[in-house]
Amino acid sequence: MVEAFAVASGKGGTGKTTSTLALGMALAEDYDVTVIDADTGMANLLFHAGLDDADVTLHDLLVDERDAAVSDAVYERFGMSVVPCGTSLAAFEAADPGRLRDVVAELAADTDVLLLDSPAALGSKSAVLPVVLADRIVVVLQPTVPSLSDGLKVQEYAHSYGTDTAGVVFNRVQPDENVDRIAEQAGRYFGGQTLASVPESDAVRAARREGKPLLAHAPDDPAADAFREAAARLDVRDGDGRDVAERFKSAVVPERI
Amino acid sequence: MRIPRGELRRSRVVDDAAAVLRAVLDEELTGYVVFEPQDALLLGETTRGVVTFEDGIPVLAYDTEREVGGRDGLEGFAVTGPTRAAVHAVDAAALADAHEVEAFRIPPGEPARVLAGDERLAEQTVDAAPAARREEGRDQSAVEAFLDDTDAIEEIRSEAREEARARASEWGLDDVLADDAGDSAAIEPGTDSR
Ligand SMILES: Nc1ncnc2c1ncn2[C@@H]1O[C@H](COP(=O)(O)OP(=O)(O)O)[C@@H](O)[C@H]1O
Ligand SMILES: [Mg+2]
Numbered sequence: 001m002v003e004a005f006a007v008a009s010g011k012g013g014t015g016k017t018t019s020t021l022a023l024g025m026a027l028a029e030d031y032d033v034t035v036i037d038a039d040t041g042m043a044n045l046l047f048h049a050g051l052d053d054a055d056v057t058l059h060d061l062l063v064d065e066r067d068a069a070v071s072d073a074v075y076e077r078f079g080m081s082v083v084p085c086g087t088s089l090a091a092f093e094a095a096d097p098g099r100l101r102d103v104v105a106e107l108a109a110d111t112d113v114l115l116l117d118s119p120a121a122l123g124s125k126s127a128v129l130p131v132v133l134a135d136r137i138v139v140v141l142q143p144t145v146p147s148l149s150d151g152l153k154v155q156e157y158a159h160s161y162g163t164d165t166a167g168v169v170f171n172r173v174q175p176d177e178n179v180d181r182i183a184e185q186a187g188r189y190f191g192g193q194t195l196a197s198v199p200e201s202d203a204v205r206a207a208r209r210e211g212k213p214l215l216a217h218a219p220d221d222p223a224a225d226a227f228r229e230a231a232a233r234l235d236v237r238d239g240d241g242r243d244v245a246e247r248f249k250s251a252v253v254p255e256r257i
Numbered sequence: 258m259r260i261p262r263g264e265l266r267r268s269r270v271v272d273d274a275a276a277v278l279r280a281v282l283d284e285e286l287t288g289y290v291v292f293e294p295q296d297a298l299l300l301g302e303t304t305r306g307v308v309t310f311e312d313g314i315p316v317l318a319y320d321t322e323r324e325v326g327g328r329d330g331l332e333g334f335a336v337t338g339p340t341r342a343a344v345h346a347v348d349a350a351a352l353a354d355a356h357e358v359e360a361f362r363i364p365p366g367e368p369a370r371v372l373a374g375d376e377r378l379a380e381q382t383v384d385a386a387p388a389a390r391r392e393e394g395r396d397q398s399a400v401e402a403f404l405d406d407t408d409a410i411e412e413i414r415s416e417a418r419e420e421a422r423a424r425a426s427e428w429g430l431d432d433v434l435a436d437d438a439g440d441s442a443a444i445e446p447g448t449d450s451r
Binding site: 013044128156159161174 | 328366399414
């Protein structure tokens with residue numbers, strides 16, 4: 001295990017799930033990558049990865065007397081190991097978010113890079129847990145005031161738990177927008193580096209409709225190029241594997257949401 | 258803020274603002290909805306806000322008690338728990354003046370996101386909105402001005418920091434708080450960049 005990243009933004013719709021899969025596919029060129037849909041309350045990674053009918057999902061691993069093995073919820077797709085989460089509200093309510101730590105620890109033992117697609121909220125234990133468990137966060141922002149403001153909040157939460165910022169991805173950038181200046185200003189407040197500026201692209205929506213990650217559906221699209229650039233800038237750290245395992249152990253397990 | 262009195266279509270207490278926003282989107286309402294969170298009433302407070310719509314798409318938000326509009330206004334009446342929602346229809350022409358007030362306008366997906374925490378509905382709303390509306394909330398100079406206001410940003414950060422610590426105790430996550438969280442997060446602008 002090298003490093004665990006939480007892909008976070010504070011609010012939804014900025015492109016966390018899109019970014020998680022795109023960064024995952026790009027990093028998979030060099031690393032063993034595992035992608036987890038840790039947005040257990042509003043899971044949608046399964047739709048982006050063609051796993052709508054996945055039999056066993058993360059939800060099945062978070063229940064009390066589970067009979068599924070962690071490996072049952074791992075699907076080899078697009079060169080990555082993908083752990084989708086189900087969308088049923090009942091399953092979410094039955095899930096014990098604290099168990100996420102054990103699941104993540106088990107998955108971490110077997111992979112280089114873990115990407116946690118994180119919830120679009122900060123209001124519950126289950127929502128902050130991915131940020132607590134990760135080594136660093138990748139903040140996905142749109143160049144708007146609400147998005148920047150939410151991004152700052154999620155970064156403060158992460159820092160409070162000792163989770164640093166690896167960098168910032170500006171997503172859904174309009175053709176007439178120049179984010180260089182915004183990125184430069186934002187760099188004063190956000191840690192890490194500006195990883196990329198991803199244009200608004202129809203290919204992203206089309207990919208989602210197809211149930212494929214962007215890099216599989218339209219590898220030559222400018223948005224795909226931008227995500228590859230982001231992955232290349234992400235200086236994945238050769239962390240001490242044991243360190244990570246230790247941290248996962250010591251993370252206090254919250255009982256219920 | 259003056260919104261022309263419309264024709265009351267229905268008024269009921271709902272558990273979830275999303276249901277109202279979805280219905281309004283489906284019926285392509287032009288008019289407004291008055292939201293009145295009920296829990297605040299029990300505490301003897303009045304919280305009330307208005308969201309206006311054009312063909313089912315939210316246009317502006319206004320907190321009638323605090324007299325604040327726009328996204329800040331919206332947050333004023335984003336209270337969890339049951340809320341009374343009174344749906345009114347108004348002629349589009351009669352709403353046009355009110356809709357000119359730029360400062361009170363909100364991006365189309367914001368009410369679903371802020372009032373209901375419903376990201377999917379927010380997405381559907383944005384998808385259903387006319388192209389011009391989809392680009393809203395993207396005023397580059399406003400973003401630059403926001404990022405230039407280091408005091409305001411430090412306030413957002415320190416509030417978030419306090420909130421994070423308070424909630425960590427609430428959730429029993431105290432033990433995993435970083436010891437130096439206070440310091441590392443308080444980095445002055447300029448030293449935190451690459
Ligand atoms: N660069 C982009 N260009 C166009 N649409 C995008 C882009 N990034 C994301 N989207 C679309 O925005 C919506 C939200 O993206 P998603 O990745 O699901 O966000 P989140 O996980 O943060 O809620 C989806 O419909 C997605 O297809
Ligand atoms: Mg998502």
